[in-house]
Amino acid sequence: MRQDFDKWFDEVIRLHEHFRARDGLPTRVPKARDGVVCKICGNHCRLGAEEAGYCGLRIASGGKLKLVSGTARRARVSWYHDRLPTNCVADWVCAGGSDSGYPQYSYSPGPEYGYYNLAVFYEACSFDCLFCQNWHYRSQVSSEHSARETAQAVTDRVACICFFGGDPGPQVIHALATARLARREKWGILRVCWETNGNLSDKYLDSILKESLTSGGTIKIDIKAWSEALNYALCGTSNKRTLEVVARLLKLAGQRRDPPLVVISTLLVPGYVDSREVRSVARFLASLDPDTPYSLLGFAPNFLMTDMPATSLQHAEECLAEAKAVGLTRVRIGNRHLLGKDY
Ligand code: SF4
Numbered sequence: 001m002r003q004d005f006d007k008w009f010d011e012v013i014r015l016h017e018h019f020r021a022r023d024g025l026p027t028r029v030p031k032a033r034d035g036v037v038c039k040i041c042g043n044h045c046r047l048g049a050e051e052a053g054y055c056g057l058r059i060a061s062g063g064k065l066k067l068v069s070g071t072a073r074r075a076r077v078s079w080y081h082d083r084l085p086t087n088c089v090a091d092w093v094c095a096g097g098s099d100s101g102y103p104q105y106s107y108s109p110g111p112e113y114g115y116y117n118l119a120v121f122y123e124a125c126s127f128d129c130l131f132c133q134n135w136h137y138r139s140q141v142s143s144e145h146s147a148r149e150t151a152q153a154v155t156d157r158v159a160c161i162c163f164f165g166g167d168p169g170p171q172v173i174h175a176l177a178t179a180r181l182a183r184r185e186k187w188g189i190l191r192v193c194w195e196t197n198g199n200l201s202d203k204y205l206d207s208i209l210k211e212s213l214t215s216g217g218t219i220k221i222d223i224k225a226w227s228e229a230l231n232y233a234l235c236g237t238s239n240k241r242t243l244e245v246v247a248r249l250l251k252l253a254g255q256r257r258d259p260p261l262v263v264i265s266t267l268l269v270p271g272y273v274d275s276r277e278v279r280s281v282a283r284f285l286a287s288l289d290p291d292t293p294y295s296l297l298g299f300a301p302n303f304l305m306t307d308m309p310a311t312s313l314q315h316a317e318e319c320l321a322e323a324k325a326v327g328l329t330r331v332r333i334g335n336r337h338l339l340g341k342d343y
């Protein structure tokens with residue numbers, strides 16, 4: 001696929017379309033000539049009359065963009081309280097799971113035992129990953145909640161909010177409203193963190209950056225693949241915007257190093273995300289900031305990739321060695337317990 005993607009492109013897109021149609025989702029990123037443009041995420045859907053955006057949450061009606069969900073008043077969202085330190089992708093360097101950020105951004109000089117992360121799950125996405133581990137949101141009938149209701153889940157023992165999903169991108173207006181309300185109303189530390197595919201437009205990127213920078217939170221971006229062809233194959237969309245967003249954020253990472261503002265991760269999908277992919281991602285990160293924390297994650301079969309094996313120990317260690325060899329100083333293998341597991 002890396003070498004000859006033109007040959008594979010139609011087949012790959014048809015596969016994504018098939019399963020998106022099955023789940024009642026718009027099948028392609030709409031690009032109607034003279035359509036209404038949605039600028040919330042990097043897909044920049046151009047919607048023809050009564051057409052829905054790729055995430056399924058925007059519809060063009062009467063020449064205007066109608067937000068079906070994802071406003072401050074209502075979003076497809078749910079949440080739970082997760083005891084700290086949690087198995088967050090950044091817990092090895094962030095203020096909630098490590099000794100960084102204390103005392104300005106953390107309640108304790110180590111993992112914050114006795115405190116909680118409010119995990120806010122958004123039920124929509126701008127990508128279409130075949131290995132999605134949270135794919136259940138695609139078919140479930142969700143209830144909607146306002147930003148105020150979500151912010152009220154922040155108690156005195158909540159030290160961080162993490163917006164994830166799906167992806168927080170398509171409903172970022174709700175997430176930002178939640179973060180602002182919660183920070184206004186809570187006394188003490190409240191870090192604002194994001195776990196995202198990075199497919200965000202500049203306007204909202206600047207806003208999420210501001211919330212995380214000033215609260216001690218971390219923006220965690222998953223780079224699915226270096227090759228655009230493989231990103232299309234695995235996730236149904238381009239990775240160009242994600243890489244632009246990472247470049248932009250890492251140029252600003254020096255504004256707050258403790259705890260790190262940006263953490264990057266990559267899922268080691270067997271047969272797709274090999275050491276060559278990881279080397280290219282790592283070289284890109286090292287050229288921007290060699291101290292960028294980079295987490296390589298073990299893959300477990302999920303969603304439409306249940307016929308795949310788990311990441312092997314050898315695969316993970318090869319990738320780790322490649323990432324270190326190009327100059328990254330902070331790389332680790334996450335989800336080690338999944339490596340080589342027999343499913
Ligand atoms: S949020 Fe993204 S995927 Fe959804 S309609 Fe807007 S541009 Fe398209």
Ligand code: SF4
Nearest residue numbers: 088094096160162193
């Ligand atoms: S949500 Fe943020 S502060 Fe909390 S554990 Fe995760 S990265 Fe750390």
